[in-house]
Amino acid sequence: MRCSEIRAQLDEYASGRVGTEARQEIERHLAACGECREISRVARQTTAWLRIGRETPPDAGPAFWTGLRAAIAERQTEPGLFWFPLDLYLRRLAYGLTALALVLGIYLALTEAPLRSDWSEAVALDSPQPYTESVFPTVKQGRVDRDEVMLTLVTEPEVGP
Amino acid sequence: MDAEETRLIQLSQQGDQAAFEELVRRYQPKVFSIIVNVLRDRREVEDIAQQVFVKLYFALPSFHFRSALSTWLYKITVNECYDYLRKQRARPLTTAADLGEGDLQRLERLEDERALASLAEAERVELKELVTKLLERLSPEERILLTLKELEGFSIEEIASITAMNQNTVKVKLFRARGRLAKELGGQRRG
Numbered sequence: 001m002r003c004s005e006i007r008a009q010l011d012e013y014a015s016g017r018v019g020t021e022a023r024q025e026i027e028r029h030l031a032a033c034g035e036c037r038e039i040s041r042v043a044r045q046t047t048a049w050l051r052i053g054r055e056t057p058p059d060a061g062p063a064f065w066t067g068l069r070a071a072i073a074e075r076q077t078e079p080g081l082f083w084f085p086l087d088l089y090l091r092r093l094a095y096g097l098t099a100l101a102l103v104l105g106i107y108l109a110l111t112e113a114p115l116r117s118d119w120s121e122a123v124a125l126d127s128p129q130p131y132t133e134s135v136f137p138t139v140k141q142g143r144v145d146r147d148e149v150m151l152t153l154v155t156e157p158e159v160g161p
Numbered sequence: 162m163d164a165e166e167t168r169l170i171q172l173s174q175q176g177d178q179a180a181f182e183e184l185v186r187r188y189q190p191k192v193f194s195i196i197v198n199v200l201r202d203r204r205e206v207e208d209i210a211q212q213v214f215v216k217l218y219f220a221l222p223s224f225h226f227r228s229a230l231s232t233w234l235y236k237i238t239v240n241e242c243y244d245y246l247r248k249q250r251a252r253p254l255t256t257a258a259d260l261g262e263g264d265l266q267r268l269e270r271l272e273d274e275r276a277l278a279s280l281a282e283a284e285r286v287e288l289k290e291l292v293t294k295l296l297e298r299l300s301p302e303e304r305i306l307l308t309l310k311e312l313e314g315f316s317i318e319e320i321a322s323i324t325a326m327n328q329n330t331v332k333v334k335l336f337r338a339r340g341r342l343a344k345e346l347g348g349q350r351r352g
Binding site: 007008011012015017039042043045046047049050051052053054055056057058060061063064065067068069071072075091 | 178182185189190193194196197198201203206207208210211212214215218219222268280285288289292293295296307308310311312316317329332335336339340342343346
């Protein structure tokens, strides 16, 4: 094994996480290679130093829990965070609606051509007929009702030349 | 992640604070341990841990069970420690005069963990302070990596997940951090 391969395994070797065969190969290499042996020595030594320097963590006292609850409550009263649970559901609803809109859009795009011909057949655009005076809305006091005009335009066929 | 933890996470995501506090109880010892061993300052542990768990509480709606909660939580913990250490680096570090020659020699004589067993308690306490002073000379990243690997027992793979580095990068940085630690001790000896 090359030095680079040995050094890549030194951490696992030091932790006892290599198999028997790998361990024997590493030890054979370390016996023959001064540089790798020094690297391994420094690794073991620094590990020992760090283990001496290990701090025991303190227990979580009442002040920790009080402080944690207060910090959470304080952030919850901030605008935008008040609706914390609702935010979760609204987010999921938004994702669902977006997916639905996408599916609907794809469906409409794929079925657009046949739909247009159905519609044009329904209003006879292929064979437009001239408007006659009788189809226009009734003029009352010089004014025509806007709704009547819109309804006329929608329901009556288009005028041809 | 066990079924109970999954249930607690789901309840916490719905705003159940009691379920969240149960999650906190599960992870508080490890989070405290990481913080105290990286920062080497017991006075800051509760404050930093509170920040970690508050962030976790409000980030939980974004947790989609694609990774373990522990990885996520330790990532937040490491980031908080990193931010704290970067702010602290503005303060003056330990000077060479703080490290006695006798202490340095004793530390250098320790070849591996088996030698620790022969140390008296008083000697252990003094050497512990010395190690803290040496660690202060390392970069925040080096301290965090060495702590996660040597004191918290994380594997290279776990450290890579927590720190978002690839495994080879973790190995190289650990190698350099150890070398730097040994160099700091040697540098102190030479004066």
